[in-house]
Amino acid sequence: MEIEQVYTRLPYTPTKTQIRILDVIFRTHERCIYSLIEAANGVGKTTCLATAAALLAKQGVRTTIFCMTYKQISRVINELKKIDADIKAVVIGSHNALCCSDNSATPRTICRIKSLRFSCAYSRPSADYLPWLFDADELVRESRAKGVCAYEAAWQSVNNAQIILATQAYLLYDNSWKKISRFVDNTFLLVDECHNLIHSGVSVFSFTLDFESPICKRVLQKVMSRTRWSKRKLLEKLGDEESFLKNTEQEITALIDSKNNYLLWKIINEYSQIKLLWEANYERLFIRQKQCEGYLGYPEEYLNQRFRAFRGGVLVSATPGSIETYKRIVHDTPLYVEKLPAPYTKDQLKVFILNDFSTRYKERTPQNYIKVCERIFRLLGKTGNLGVYFPSYEYLNKIAATIAERYPTIPFIAHSASLVELNHYGNRVMLSVQGGREGEGSEIPGGLDMVLVVGLALPFPKSLLMAREKMYRGLGISNPEEPAYISWATQKAVQAIGRVIRGPNDKGIGILMDRRFEYRHVLKSLPSWFQSYIWRSADFEQLMRLLEV
Template identity: 20%
Template sequence: MAKKTTQRKIKVDITQFAVPCPRVGSIELYSGYGQVPQLGQEIHQSVQRRRIREVSGYVAEKKMSIEFSRGEYLFVVSGRADGFIETPDCQIEEIKSAFDVESLERKVSGDENHPYVWQLRTYGYIHYKQTGEVPELKMLLVSSRNFKTSEIYFDLDVEEYEAWLALRLAELVEETKIREKLFKKRVEISENLQFPFSSPRPGQTELISSIEEGFAEEKSIVVQAPTGLGKTIGVLYPSLKDSLARGQKVIYVTPKNSQHQVAEEAVDRMQELGATIRPLTITAKSKMCFKAEPICNPQYCEYAQDYYKKIADNDLVNKISKLRSLSQKKLRQLGEEFQVCPFELSVEAIERADVVIADYNYVFSTRSLLGRLQNPLLEPDEKANLVIDEAHNLPSRAQDYFSPSISTRELRQIEEPLLKVAKRFSKRGLALCKEAQDLIEEYRGESRNISIDFDPVFELEKKLREFMAEYLEADIEVQPQDGVLRLTNVWSDFAQALELKGPEFFQTYQKNKIFGEDNETLKVTCCDASAHLNEIYKSFKNVVAFSATLKPFSYSSKLLGFTEESTKCLEFVSPFPKENRKIIVIPQISTKYKERTFSSPRIAEAIEKIMELKSGNYIALFPSFDFMKDVEKHLKQTFYQRLIQQREMKAARVDDFLSFMKNNDHPTLLLAVQGGVFSEGVDFPGDMLIGAFVIGPALPTFDFEREQIRQYYEKSHDKDEAFNYTYVYPAMAKTIQSAGRVIRSESDKGIIVLMDSRFLESTYSETMPQGWFKESPRELVSQKILSDISEFWQSIEKVKGVES
């Protein structure tokens, strides 16, 4: 008697299941591929509440499920129909929202093979198989601008659907076999994964075990650890081992593309010990794009045209899975060979990668890749792990994603590129640009809170979209920084942000001068993105956020979107000898705004006298460019060279500065700003930097918008903490990052000089890392500054003499 084979149950969501077979379609706004944005879900809920009131027998979010048996697999396809009307003539309703609902309507009504149509047909087929009745199928399209609706009806041809179904199930069988191999491989890698160093650094073992304990307790983990602990590998290793053991991957995000290298090097270390981990770094679309402008429009870009068909016809997803390297270079080669978008090809590679390294915006922004990044492999309840590097940057970065603005200066800067486009478009583009400026100027007056009138903003947005469609359809070569595209995109981004609602949002008109030029701005400001971040975390199994500057934890955890009861906060001290550094606070110098003119010559004098004690490279970090220039005018000595950070520096110029400091034997002083390119995410190894002057806490500017944010914190958080949340804690994060440039390894020696009495106040000192002082920051105040620093350098020289 033949042994009965147990089928493996595979759960598939309807949105993943119901797609054209084989794939067809181009990369474009309403292709139907990809996830529904959060805003779209909120609109759905609003429409559903209205439909329940208006339509008898209307059921929202009706669970529907069906099983399909194919060979060794039982596919359980399930989802929730947006609307189900229980009448004798049953009707199933799918709600789709769009900013430009007219374009969506044209796209769906003209394409019987659209994914949205297959989703609706699948709900209809499930009902047919369960009842024997063929339901009426309706797509309800809703404008996210004004909630106007339109309806499109579709027929369910059972014979046609079952022909598609046979093809789709055959596809799923092959896809599942590939996923099973990948799942098994990940589990095997986890079992053999080794920490890539034979001797962990002090604190590293404790860090790893603490993270493993946090995972076991099912808590989010917030880690403050200084440079030198080896926190990148100390966090990535246990996160990866846990994820792979569950057949899943790790998503590792950083605030800047330039910071990907540290994570990539950590993966390289594990690969050197034999771990067959496949990493993937998501590179910015603008850097991957073959075209002058990264416009995902099949009329403009041949790499977007028929993209999904080319992927299917050439079996590119499986070709990718066989590559040892998923590098930018290789993905661009494949993109060129098969005429497909290399950035979208990197998105296709996400499922097959074990570690995905990306910028914050690919997880947390309004245009994220979250649906692809968090999608579980085989086991629906087993999700990926998320690692957040330099996490002190995330709250403000997330707020920025939801805080768009549009200004008259920005629009005036687009006028010159508009003059360069073809004449038949230039005049009309300039007129629309002037209309946009006029609309902003209608709010003219004092800077204030306002309520922006939606209708004229949306009407202009519609005109611009129609104008751009004509422009792209014309036989014109689009140039970099094209005026028509810039104008349309900046206005559309702003217009769509007007949909953001809630107590954490406010709208303002602001008037100021930039380089002597009047500038008027309309802005939507998000004061607090913590609720959004918390929602994102639900897409992952475990979340670890780490940085050198996260104290006080009550502040950072709250703004990062973690709840107190489900979060584990950890602080680790520097593993390097305290004797290698000297931290001094000079409270006699004030950097308060009103006292800067008086303090500037004293700061310059202090810097030069301290530099005279020990020849080498130093960095002085200021709260602003203007303050930096004021002090620079008072520097008199000629025994050193100066490098001065500019307001906008290209990466190549930054590298030139760093190369100069590394290779030049002459003492150098680098003048820069806190929170800038030289104060975070930059290494000055060895003798490249022996001292840092941190010139006061870089408090954010006291302006109209910042004060509105403070008032929000007064209402929504602790009133007594509102000033600290708005000004003190963000400033001190910059201070500690700046100070952290000096000691980057166990062999580095150097001084850190903090100038301002505020560093002694408890609200400032509570943010300082453990180990800076024992009981009070007053321990860092010297009565004989030059003598103490001189003695420090002498002690360093004595140790060198003994070692040699």
């Protein structure tokens, strides 16, 4: 498709960056290869994916779009509605995500257990119910009103869809991939926020078991007798899987009768987790801090198998991370890499590194938390809307508790577990977590003028992360820690700072408050476009003077 043809079909005038993204997508499709696009926050990457999918559909090309969350999928659906209201686009999801139950007639979790699905109050839809261009919430509302199952409605529409939308979980989980793979074979692949493939993959292919239900606790107690298990020795200790699963299902049935929905939700999640002890392909299980930890394989290798089903594709992100990771994913297929400059000026985004602070575990003291609180309120005097992103939920909770103790008159508004709002003399502080729901792919109501990133959010050293570092070292990569886990931390920091620039006319300041951001290998892992906006390193008092200017 000639890129000039695009202009007459769009409901908006594309920017130069958007034109280039569209051009790469169409050329990638023509050549049946894979492309990776690194483009800054706020340039309209999601809009470009929706546009390209709609225009390719006009040419008879079926496209599959994977996003991280259903909220991001909703944004794609909204863009598709603007471009072509008649396009056949369907959102697919799990039983849980597309459950119509309001938890009164039947528990929402009942569809997770196959033998109990017959008792659901919602029936199979008629063949002519095709829910085109509904996001997940719209699909559930519409299906509930008709008294039919939204899950069944979505999946019966897939064969006739021009565009299939799903979360990235469908590329990662075996059962999810088996469900979707027969519908997406030979379609063109588009992945939004592709850096989450590896982040989520590390979680999917690692497993940590920590139980609340009685039957699962009994299993855990058996496992805790050693610090390391081979799979063979562990199964000898646990015994027959069938009897365990039968006992678990009996416990679930009893909880359904008791209407204890919280414990029911916990045991159903634990049920699916603990089956991994028998069914997963792992070699070792590690016991630390009263938890079981293991891993099932490398995400890159599993994704490579998945990607072979598609007719090429494009992956986009503001923070894609190590190119070596994507080379491993596409492996035998050519990979084209496009790194686009940010469209905003250096006056629009200024980034500072504070070199007088760190969130290393040994430095996380009460005095450290007090210093963070004091700095938050001093920075708040320089801006109207301040976003503060912490390395973990634990750190967020520590800061919230310290603020409550030292500033008891300041009101808190807890929007969610990952977003706390404070108001101080007409100015607003939003406290959140790097890599959390409000840390990327979403808009903070009212916008932000300044973002403070507290700490380099290195992931907990799971056995899989260490194994991936060893794998990349074996491949001859000179800095194997960068694709293994360093890029994970820097991506979350850049995504957080990206909350201040959500459009072409926005302006904002980003502050990376951890001296480790100055380290050469950490700076190198930052996206190319972002590095050009780093003004200088400073201590906090120097920063305050610079902000005066």
